[in-house]
Amino acid sequence: MMQPAPTNIPPPTMEQQHHHYQQQQGGGGGGGGGIMPPQQQQQQPWMMMPPQQQWNPQQVQQQVSIPPLQQQQLPPHQMIQQPQQVQQYSALPQPTSSDEIRTLWIGDLQYWMEETYLTSCFAHTNEVLTVKVIRNKQTGQSESYGFIEFVSRAAAERVLQSFNGTVMPNTEQNFRLNWATLGSGEKRADDGTDYTIFVGDLASDVSDYTLQETFKTHYPSVKGAKVVTDRITGRSKGYGFVKFADESEQVRAMTEMNGMFCSTRAMRIGPATNKKTVGTQQQYPKASFQSSDATQSENDPNNTTVVIPSLKHSSCWWPGVEGTEQELAPQGSLL
DNA sequence: GCTGAGCGG
Missing domain, CATH: 3.30.70.330 (RRM (RNA recognition motif) domain)
Structure with a gap:
């Protein structure tokens, strides 16, 4: 309801911050998971919780x-970044x-x-x-x-x-x-050109990092990897891409890494259908990707x-320190 | 599960 002054990061009601994430708030039979999907807003106390509905772009x-210098008058016992x-x-x-x-x-x-x-x-x-x-x-x-x-x-x-x-x-x-x-x-x-391969048949737990490291241990020129995920659920779609800086390593990886295991499954590798920078034709960072109407920007409200x-x-959270595994349901919960 | 998306002020 009442929201703090917009001049700062609106701290949530501090007296509730101690909960952090736990799995059994308001919950019932342990199946609900720790987080409320945004649609069923149950007044989650924390700041990172979804919907406050009160957000108004205009203001x-x-x-x-x-x-x-604008220090705030906040008691020191509040541990959320103040x-x-x-x-x-x-x-x-x-x-x-x-x-x-x-x-x-x-x-x-x-x-x-x-x-x-x-x-x-x-x-x-x-x-x-x-x-x-x-x-x-x-x-x-x-x-x-x-x-x-x-x-x-x-x-x-x-x-x-x-x-x-x-x-x-x-x-x-x-x-x-x-x-x-x-x-x-x-x-x-x-730094110039990159050479991408397609990697299919990925196990569901393979992340960008996992994929990258899997290749990087063999090919130092690996520039990055990306597992394609579903926008809504954030889950892997089971395939991804690995970028190499060195073309020879890309070529080698296509054969050498095909069938190799990443996590629990054997990868299937193929050439990536990437029209950009397959070898040449890289002159400008990025051409105008838009060609439709030109809705001029306003004042950017x-x-x-x-x-x-x-x-x-x-x-806050340190990576890897998953104090509590939030086994939440996907936001959309459509599966 | 199988060829992405993701660049402002």
Whole structure:
């Protein structure tokens, strides 16, 4: 009902924060799982819970900027990231160059994952500068991706390495992170051509990371891997792609890795039908992908970059530390 | 289960 001042990350009712995620709240017979699917909003106490319905695109600030000095009057016993008056900027690695790429792209976001959620996810690093979820200008709905800017490229890389492939809090899907490429900083992580293969017959538990490592141990030029997942459920569709920087390794992998086991199943490898950069024809980062109507951007009422002042310590999640396995049902629960 | 999608201000 009442929502906190929009000038900051709206902290939920603090007296309820202690619950964190448990599996038996309000639950009944142990089958419900720990999280409420958004549609059956049962007033979940935490901040990362879905629907607050109170969100109104109209009243979102252009840019939620929180100067570090603006300390809040919050008791110290509140363990959720409250920037109190700590200014630990001195301890943070300063960006070496302004043009340094230090923003990560994050995808596969559920619609209820707002800036608050993402902020909490990475708060412990104490190195997040801004967090932003991209929303549809008309509907205000999340476009399922966002950006996380860090204080340095090194910090971003650290998160990229440690979080990618780990489970997102309150979900059963994994983080999908990558370097931001199209936005501010030209393109990066693209040293030229990449050679992709198709990998089918993947076991359901194979993640981007798993797939990548499976190949990388044999082929050092592996640049990345992606398991195609269902947008709604976040589950694997059973196939994916692996990118190589070296064409010879790609060719070798096609035969050498075919039939090899990844997790519990033998992979089936084939060439990826990728019209871009199969060998040549790579001149421009990305041509205009849109050709339809040109709905000019307005003032971007949905621009909701959240600038994190200086995150102290907070109770958030470390990758791999799955204190509680949230066996939740898929959001759509259509299977 | 079998050729993705995912780049703003």
